[in-house]
Amino acid sequence: SESSESGKTDKRVGSKKPVSLTPQAPKQRQPESNARRELHPQATLRPAHEPELSPQQELAQIEADERQVALYERHDKLEVIKGTVPSFNVHSNPISDAATLVRPAN
Numbered sequence: 448s449e450s451s452e453s454g455k456t457d458k459r460v461g462s463k464k465p466v467s468l469t470p471q472a473p474k475q476r477q478p479e480s481n482a483r484r485e486l487h488p489q490a491t492l493r494p495a496h497e498p499e500l501s502p503q504q505e506l507a508q509i510e511a512d513e514r515q516v517a518l519y520e521r522h523d524k525l526e527v528i529k530g531t532v533p534s535f536n537v538h539s540n541p542i543s544d545a546a547t548l549v550r551p552a553n
Contacts, residue, residue, distance in 0.1 A: 457463065500508065509515060525537050 528535050529537055
């Protein structure tokens with residue numbers, strides 16, 4: 448009885464559209480409507496210009512950054528602790544964006 452039912456309806460899931468197994472030439476695209484061709488960008492893009500800083504200005508800017516100063520101080524403190532307490536296991540691991548990740552002590 449199952450074979451007679453399977454002949455009547457196809458129980459497969461998915462598209463029933465036949466698919467060619469050989470490559471065929473691509474279909475010709477119809478030209479786009481005129482309304483689409485008349486669109487123009489509403490804004491103009493310009494490259495961002497960062498101000499040129501002298502090395503002294505750049506150094507002063509880095510030294511004024513409180514967050515960066517705190518990171519330097521923390522790194523220096525960890526180095527001092529590592530030198531005085533051999534069992535204190537802390538390693539700084541460089542990561543891809545030129546920053547450093549400090550793994551916590553075990």
